[in-house]
Amino acid sequence: MTVHSYDEWSTLKEVVVGSGVRYDAHEVELSFKLFFHDVANSAFYYPTYGPTPEDGPAADRRRLKKRYVEELNEDVEELVDALEELSVTVHRPKALHGSVDFRTPYWQANCVPALNVRDQAVVLGDEIIETPPQVRARYFENDLLKPVFYRYFAAGAKWTTMPRPVMTDRSFDISYVSGQHTPAIQEVSAARTSPFDVGFEMMMDAAQCIRFGKDVIVNVSTENHALAVRWLQRHLAGKFRFHVMHRFADNHIDSLVLPLRPGTLLLRNPEVAEKLPAPLRSWDRIYAPEPTDNIFPQYEDDDLVLTSRYIDMNILSVDENTVVANSLFPDLIKVLESNGFTVVPVRHRHRRLFGGGFHCFTLDTVREGGAEDYFG
Numbered sequence: 001m002t003v004h005s006y007d008e009w010s011t012l013k014e015v016v017v018g019s020g021v022r023y024d025a026h027e028v029e030l031s032f033k034l035f036f037h038d039v040a041n042s043a044f045y046y047p048t049y050g051p052t053p054e055d056g057p058a059a060d061r062r063r064l065k066k067r068y069v070e071e072l073n074e075d076v077e078e079l080v081d082a083l084e085e086l087s088v089t090v091h092r093p094k095a096l097h098g099s100v101d102f103r104t105p106y107w108q109a110n111c112v113p114a115l116n117v118r119d120q121a122v123v124l125g126d127e128i129i130e131t132p133p134q135v136r137a138r139y140f141e142n143d144l145l146k147p148v149f150y151r152y153f154a155a156g157a158k159w160t161t162m163p164r165p166v167m168t169d170r171s172f173d174i175s176y177v178s179g180q181h182t183p184a185i186q187e188v189s190a191a192r193t194s195p196f197d198v199g200f201e202m203m204m205d206a207a208q209c210i211r212f213g214k215d216v217i218v219n220v221s222t223e224n225h226a227l228a229v230r231w232l233q234r235h236l237a238g239k240f241r242f243h244v245m246h247r248f249a250d251n252h253i254d255s256l257v258l259p260l261r262p263g264t265l266l267l268r269n270p271e272v273a274e275k276l277p278a279p280l281r282s283w284d285r286i287y288a289p290e291p292t293d294n295i296f297p298q299y300e301d302d303d304l305v306l307t308s309r310y311i312d313m314n315i316l317s318v319d320e321n322t323v324v325a326n327s328l329f330p331d332l333i334k335v336l337e338s339n340g341f342t343v344v345p346v347r348h349r350h351r352r353l354f355g356g357g358f359h360c361f362t363l364d365t366v367r368e369g370g371a372e373d374y375f376g
């Protein structure tokens with residue numbers, strides 16, 4: 001079947017589940033620091049960023065421990081099994097076959113696998129749209145999804161890639177992290193000048209969007225995001241309406257708000273609800289319970305923690321009554337069950353090290369719902 005997906009909750013028919021194979025390292029350089037700035041500033045982020053590698057030629061490469069990567073991949077395979085048991089067709093990206101260093105005309109990086117497949121592609125109706133990366137190491141990540149996208153293309157999908165950034169240091173609008181939003185604990189050091197500079201470029205992740213039929217809410221916190229949203233609005237005029245939320249979060253919003261069915265939202269806290277577009281403020285709210293430290297593995301100082309503790313509210317809906325949630329956060333499961341949901345529990349241990357929960361690790365390509373007007 002070709003792609004068809006308009007919302008986050010209707011009956012799921014086909015999905016891509018990411019792969020964490022060979023997730024060996026994080027490269028701590030300018031784009032990574034900008035992207036993870038907020039979580040790095042939180043009290044739960046114990047290691048510091050260390051030296052300022054953007055001043056030198058080589059990035060600061062932080063190895064991920066082998067055991068964590070193996071456990072991650074065990075959990076991902078269990079997610080695949082659970083979805084297949086629910087009669088969902090699961091597609092997989094190509095696994096990374098080794099450590100892949102690459103260079104563009106402007107900079108160099110080391111490839112990460114296509115694990116958080118939510119982040120750099122979105123299905124809007126009958127079209128796959130690849131969004132322009134914000135982290136250098138992710139620049140070629142979507143190439144691992146090409147076999148899946150080509151199959152959908154053969155079946156009739158529209159397939160569009162947004163303009164790709166040159167991504168020099170000066171491509172980034174750093175106003176969000178420069179103390180105007182939250183004070184930077186560690187200075188994000190000055191951008192270097194390059195003959196390839198073109199000024200601010202469109203850069204935004206698909207995971208900054210949440211789909212509600214004809215309407216899409218989207219977080220904009222930088223000029224890079226604003227340019228990307230302008231592109232989306234122009235490209236999809238007459239088909240989708242984008243509702244911009246200014247500085248709702250640093251970037252991704254799927255651990256802040258997730259619609260579980262028409263009229264019901266899963267939210268991190270009441271402040272989130274206040275910032276939503278007016279049509280959503282009348283929807284029922286389910287608040288995620290406060291996660292406690294004991295639901296997470298104990299990490300060491302050299303393990304980079306990349307998410308907030310709210311990452312487990314990043315669940316995947318299989319239909320309007322059924323969700324896949326982390327078995328390691330039973331308090332959330334109880335809250336969902338008491339609201340009438342059937343919860344399929346799947347274990348996910350290292351969500352804070354690999355930057356994503358089950359919503360991030362998946363890209364729903366076929367769901368039953370259509371271009372409904374839920375905001376009307």
Ligand SMILES: NC(=[NH2+])NCCC[C@H](N)C(=O)O
Binds near residue numbers: 310314359
């Ligand atoms: N699509 C994703 N990768 N979402 C993950 C968002 C994590 C979010 N920044 C948090 O700390 O909770």
